[in-house]
Amino acid sequence: MSTFSRLTRATVALGLVAVALVASGCAGAGARTINGSGATFPKLFYEEAIAELEEVNDEIVVNYNAVGSGQGKKDLSAGTVDWAGSDSLVKDDEVSNFDRPFLYFPSVAAPITVSYNLPGVEGLRLSQDTLGSIFMGEIERWDDAAIATDNPDLELPSTPLTVAVRSDGSGTTSNFTKYLERAAPEVFTVTAGDTVAWPRAQAARGNAGVAHLIQDTPGAIGYVDYSDAKPSGLALASVRNRSGNYVAPSLEAASAALAGAELNDDLTYDPLDADGPEAYPITAPTYILVYETYPEDSTVENLKVWLRWVLGEGQDVAAVVDFARLPTNVLEPAQAQIDRIQVG
Known part of the structure; x- marks a missing residue:
């Protein structure tokens, strides 16, 4: 399937996010669907990754509504989505908005x-x-x-x-x-x-x-x-x-x-104004934010499928839509962190 066809298919899926939220009553209520919202920066990558995943796995539907990082974080804290896309970190005075611990998963950079x-x-x-x-x-x-x-x-x-x-x-x-x-x-x-x-x-x-x-x-x-x-x-x-x-x-x-990014304990990193003669100085990371625990087993399993895809085969298609894949020192700890998501 062409990249255009994949993006068209993903765009149609994005148009269903509001319907999915209304029909389910809350994010994660369905066994096959997980809903996300947030940053416009990685929008094309998530659309491409969603379309590629659904080509090989017809048991999961991933929706993403690109409304900005700030709104995505608000949606996750309000419980109206299962995951958020954000290029910025949660501020110290915003942490209390979340009712349980959350995790950062780096996805791509650009x-x-x-x-x-x-x-x-x-x-x-x-x-x-x-x-x-x-x-x-x-x-x-x-x-x-x-x-x-x-x-x-x-x-x-x-x-x-x-x-x-x-x-x-x-x-x-x-x-x-x-x-x-x-x-x-x-x-x-x-x-x-x-x-x-x-x-x-x-x-x-x-x-x-x-x-x-x-x-x-x-x-x-x-x-x-x-x-x-x-x-x-x-x-x-x-x-x-x-x-x-x-x-x-x-x-x-x-x-x-x-190349020279140092990974923090929470898997955040900062490539801005990086050293190196060939480095573009305004290179930004982007993250998927999820909770450590969810009440439904189906939500946990679907999130794990989605994250394993983004941090696995999804890295291979990043360049198709003009994103840089993660270096190994960032990618491997992010992959290992997936198992921290549990029912609870």
């Missing part, structure tokens, strides 16, 4: 691109401070001296610059702003998080929404996950990394950023 719409300008390069100044709203035109300094070989127009950002609670926003906090601390002074008080920006919902906003706005620049930015045809900037090299977003550059 670049967060700096996408722009500037006809006639290709090969844009941006240093850390210039990028921070743009998203602080301090740079208003494309021929600003800071951008010109980063791009001495480009002829930059005086086109007004429009900053495009997310309107919804977003792990992509969290990771992008965490990067700017770390890489340009003297310039970028906004507090990082799923939602941000941007000084001057236009907002759209979801990664796809930001991509469309940039497409429709000459002079726009924004942050978009690689899997949405690449097929949109948007120009992608190269960003200067810790080694001083300007690196374009790619799966290879994302894998270079993952």
